[in-house]
Amino acid sequence: MTQEKPTVLIEVKTDMNPKSKMPLTAGKLMLALITATLLFSGTALAQWKPEKPIEFVIMAGQGGGADRLARFIQAIIQKEHFSTQPFIPVNKGGGSGAEALRYLKEKSGDNHILMATLNSYYTTPLQNDIGVDIKEFTPVARLALDTFLLWVNEDSTIKSLPDYIKSVKDAKGNFKMGGTGRNQEDELITKMMEGEFKFELTYIPFSGGGDVAKNLVGGHVDSTVNNPSEASGFYRAKKVRALATFTEQRLPAYKDVPTMRELGHDLVYTMQRSVVGPPGMSKEAEAYYSDVFKKVSESKEWLDYVEKSELDAAYLAGNDLQKFFLKEREEHRKLLISMGAIKP
DSSP states (O other), X not given: OOOOOOOEEEEEOOSSOTTEEEEEOHHHHHHHHHHHHHHHHHHHHHHOOOSSOEEEEESSOTTSHHXXXXXXXXXXXXXXXXXXXXXXXXXXXXXXXXXXXXXXXXXXXXXXXXXXXXXXXXXHHHHSOOSXXXXXXXXXEXXXXXXXXXXXXXXXXXXXXXXHHHHHHHHTTOOEEEEESSSSHHHHHHHHHHHHHTOOOEEEEESSHHHHHHHHHTTSSSEEOOOHHHHHHHHHTTSEEEEEEOSSSOOGGGTTSOBTTTTTOOOOOOEEEEEEEOTTOOHHHHHHHHHHHHHHHHSHHHHHHHHHHTOEEEEEOHHHHHHHHHHHHHHXXXXXXXXXXXXX
């Protein structure tokens, strides 16, 4: 006589039949339990919310492009109620971002801290033994890629790139290039130009892009490679002149300014504008913040800002963003080696 498989009666509540009894074999019961667990986990992931204000660390000083952009994003989040808790901007620009990087690592497992990044996210750990590996941080969102232009004071006799090259060579190393920090984006571009044009510049570091732009207007430096957002106000006021862009194509707001490639020089460089969390941030928190910044990227305020500031809107999150970070770190490693800034 064949023995029947045991059955289990469970109560299942549905909208159509609030209290129906249904028999399940042991295998079906296990499937039901697994499904319930997955549904519960998905619900928990979607329902996580911060319990206190979020510390929004900016790895640069006040007044520069990174600072202004992070505070603009914070304002959008607050205005549109994209987060249930406010974002509190905190500047930690010491050591070309090393202060911010170490601080974020120390906050491992904290779900209430984020950091706005720029390319020093790669270059500072590559050049300094600060005990930080960006692979350990939590990728949250990339909002855009920023661009660079070569600027001189409007009162300068330099009207074109050939004029610029000649003036720098004539100065025999005394031509001053202002930039943000040491061996960060501005100095990397400066070194790229020195290699391409076979001249020497005196690089003067400042704490932020705002200070860089002001010092060009004030005549304390002879040129800069500011982002458009850092110099656009002075450009509109006819205080500075743009000679060339380091972009693939001409920028719509600077349609009369040629690219370096148009002028015969393969010099292209961009800077990522992203947000990361500390090591060990929960998946629930990562999903919540990625959603917050996705909403920012789709907001009218952000899209208007992107157009005005000549940003390349390019949202990324999760594994795709982490792959981008690691690829860019390797590219910057090669660039720093070629400059002699680090050893192979």
